[in-house]
Amino acid sequence: MGDGLELARSAPKGSTVWVDLTASTAEDLAVLADEWQFHHLAIEDCIHEQRRSKYERFPAHAFVVVHALDPTTQDDLDTLALRIFVRPGLVVSVHQHPISAVNRVEALLRDDPDRIGHGADRVLHALIDAVVDEFMPLLERWESQLDGLETRADKHRDVSVMDEVVALRRNLLVMRRLMLPQQEVVRRLMDNTDTTAPGKIYFRDVLDHMDALADSAQLLVEVCHGMIQVQVERVNERLNKTMKYMAIVSTLLLPMTVISGVFGMNFDVIPNQHSSLGFYGAIAMMVVSALILMVWFRLRKWV
Numbered sequence: 001m002g003d004g005l006e007l008a009r010s011a012p013k014g015s016t017v018w019v020d021l022t023a024s025t026a027e028d029l030a031v032l033a034d035e036w037q038f039h040h041l042a043i044e045d046c047i048h049e050q051r052r053s054k055y056e057r058f059p060a061h062a063f064v065v066v067h068a069l070d071p072t073t074q075d076d077l078d079t080l081a082l083r084i085f086v087r088p089g090l091v092v093s094v095h096q097h098p099i100s101a102v103n104r105v106e107a108l109l110r111d112d113p114d115r116i117g118h119g120a121d122r123v124l125h126a127l128i129d130a131v132v133d134e135f136m137p138l139l140e141r142w143e144s145q146l147d148g149l150e151t152r153a154d155k156h157r158d159v160s161v162m163d164e165v166v167a168l169r170r171n172l173l174v175m176r177r178l179m180l181p182q183q184e185v186v187r188r189l190m191d192n193t194d195t196t197a198p199g200k201i202y203f204r205d206v207l208d209h210m211d212a213l214a215d216s217a218q219l220l221v222e223v224c225h226g227m228i229q230v231q232v233e234r235v236n237e238r239l240n241k242t243m244k245y246m247a248i249v250s251t252l253l254l255p256m257t258v259i260s261g262v263f264g265m266n267f268d269v270i271p272n273q274h275s276s277l278g279f280y281g282a283i284a285m286m287v288v289s290a291l292i293l294m295v296w297f298r299l300r301k302w303v
Helices: 002-010 026-036 040-047 100-111 113-118 120-133 135-155 161-191 197-263 278-299
Strands: 017-022 054-057 062-069 079-087 090-095
Touching (some): 017 100, 026 079, 040 062, 040 079, 054 161, 062 161, 079 120, 100 120, 120 135, 120 161, 135 161, 135 197, 161 197, 197 278
Parallel strands (some): 017 090
Antiparallel strands (some): 079 090
């Protein structure tokens, strides 16, 4: 941190300085308040975990919180909070763990130092744009995964894909919930009077990317919902067919049960009770009754 502060202090007047700080303790962050008079509420937000992106305007500076993807975890949607203090000529980014988007912006500015000379809002735009860009490959991977699940469901009638579809739908909804507050942050930056006219153009471009991500995620959610509905209808169709066949079998067995019940009654006088052909006659009646019912079902087009 010391080197960053020295560079900021020695920067020529009128230049733009970006200080990136990996800090998690109150002692580290207290230096920011002492050096640049950042508001204590914003400093507190840097200490505590922020679950929601936001934009706040304080008398001496603006404070932005966005969430970047954490590629070091198993969960695709684990995020890291990136807090950014902004005022004319100064950008200070604070995070508790390394963020790949910040590293990419640092490499970009090292390759093109003139970019930072366009003002603090251009540096802020580069940080937010890098954060948003990391969501696109993830969404493309989910789209490809969904195409594979559709193929398995349609061609192979694989019902087991539903667990994967439900999990994918949940991830897409989480992405939309992450993107919505960040869209509001960019909108407020565009409305900020301190944002330069060229800066507003760049923020509008980031907002277009966010809108495209949110729309694509919503479209994939609807595709997942449609796949779930189709699978539910297929399951219901199979269940209805099974119930239909069971009902047919039960109906065919009903006259057989009646005939066997009649000849099985415990009376002394039953027609043909002691006939040598009585058994075969009962079987014939059962078979004929079943055949009559089958013909009737066919005529009614029930089977």
